[in-house]
Amino acid sequence: MEMSKKQKRIALVCLVALFAISHAALAAVTLRLGTSQPPEGGFYGDTWAQFARFVEEETKGEVQVKVYYSGALTSNERELAEMVQSGAIDLAGVAHTYILGWAPSMKIFDLPFLFTDHAHVRRVFDSPVGEFLRNETLDDGVVTLALMSAGFRSIFNNVRPIYTVEDVRGMKIRSMESPVYLAFFRALNMLPTPMPSSELYTSLQLGVVDAGENDPASVISWGWVDVIKYYSLTNHTYCPQVFLMNKARLDSFSPEVKEGILRAARRAAEYQLDYVEKAWDDSLKQISDKGVKINTLDDIKPFQAAVEDIYAEYDPVIGNNLIAKVQELAQ
Numbered sequence: 001m002e003m004s005k006k007q008k009r010i011a012l013v014c015l016v017a018l019f020a021i022s023h024a025a026l027a028a029v030t031l032r033l034g035t036s037q038p039p040e041g042g043f044y045g046d047t048w049a050q051f052a053r054f055v056e057e058e059t060k061g062e063v064q065v066k067v068y069y070s071g072a073l074t075s076n077e078r079e080l081a082e083m084v085q086s087g088a089i090d091l092a093g094v095a096h097t098y099i100l101g102w103a104p105s106m107k108i109f110d111l112p113f114l115f116t117d118h119a120h121v122r123r124v125f126d127s128p129v130g131e132f133l134r135n136e137t138l139d140d141g142v143v144t145l146a147l148m149s150a151g152f153r154s155i156f157n158n159v160r161p162i163y164t165v166e167d168v169r170g171m172k173i174r175s176m177e178s179p180v181y182l183a184f185f186r187a188l189n190m191l192p193t194p195m196p197s198s199e200l201y202t203s204l205q206l207g208v209v210d211a212g213e214n215d216p217a218s219v220i221s222w223g224w225v226d227v228i229k230y231y232s233l234t235n236h237t238y239c240p241q242v243f244l245m246n247k248a249r250l251d252s253f254s255p256e257v258k259e260g261i262l263r264a265a266r267r268a269a270e271y272q273l274d275y276v277e278k279a280w281d282d283s284l285k286q287i288s289d290k291g292v293k294i295n296t297l298d299d300i301k302p303f304q305a306a307v308e309d310i311y312a313e314y315d316p317v318i319g320n321n322l323i324a325k326v327q328e329l330a331q
Helices: 005-027 045-059 079-085 106-108 118-125 128-135 179-187 197-206 216-221 247-251 255-289 301-316 322-328
Strands: 029-034 063-068 089-094 142-157 172-175 190-195 209-213 228-247 293-296
Touching: 029 045, 029 079, 045 255, 063 216, 063 255, 079 089, 079 142, 079 228, 089 142, 106 128, 106 179, 106 228, 106 301, 106 322, 118 128, 118 142, 118 255, 128 142, 128 216, 128 322, 142 197, 142 247, 142 255, 172 179, 179 190, 179 228, 190 209, 197 209, 197 293, 216 255, 228 247, 228 255, 247 255, 255 293, 301 322
Parallel strands: 029 063, 029 089, 172 190, 172 209, 228 293
Antiparallel strands: 089 228, 142 209, 142 228
16 A cells, blocks of 8 residues: 555654654763672762763763773772773773872872861862872873762771770781881881781771771672771871873763763762761761761861871972862861
């Protein structure tokens, strides 16, 4: 049966629409994002899913993001950063400690008792100091799209609650293999033992070390909450996460799409920082519910006095008078 003119018009419209949809689907670019963290919980929550949504919105569907969660590509965050640099993947969120070779001034985040609270950190992120730190990776072919957060790190142990500097004397504490952290613990007369995070649970169980330190969400996600007695809110260092993108990949887009990706990253960073601050109390409640005793310090000033020589040592390493600028932003 021959089609009527009306049927032909409808068929033509359908064909055109189908072609447009197919063309749009083919034209959309998919970026690959790697993370060691799960799709929900921890210190990212559902940030990466939100970022994927923001990118699609900001680029009007021209760019999409596929997220590889829970170490699907690798659980080693140093490798994730290097994969971004090489272009093996496009994006990754990693702890700042894994890019200190590209951004040495980020050692400022390892200095103990420099950051006072979340509001202080956000002022630093939004200041010229934050811009300087983000730009440090550009010469290595990596764009730091944003600084995110795992929150403040505090000391947990199986010996006693920590109220004073004397309470930490002689404690064997697991440490990252960071010269700043090792100097920090030694300044407090602690006995730092460098080891991977993956070995800490068993080491606490067996008494190889007395203590460790990390943010509340990590205390839960790593299971340390099950093998500790005390969590003292020393809030000694702030642990930022860096959101990285391959520079050549970002520069390959049109100015409009590139700016859309940058806007999406800024939105994701704000979302994540809000999430971490809201999750702080919830994480502490979960730790307390497990029977761990949580306490705060009697006075922070003796701890600060014990480590002040570290500032003088690292000021020329960090450079650009950044330590003083961060201290000014605490006001």
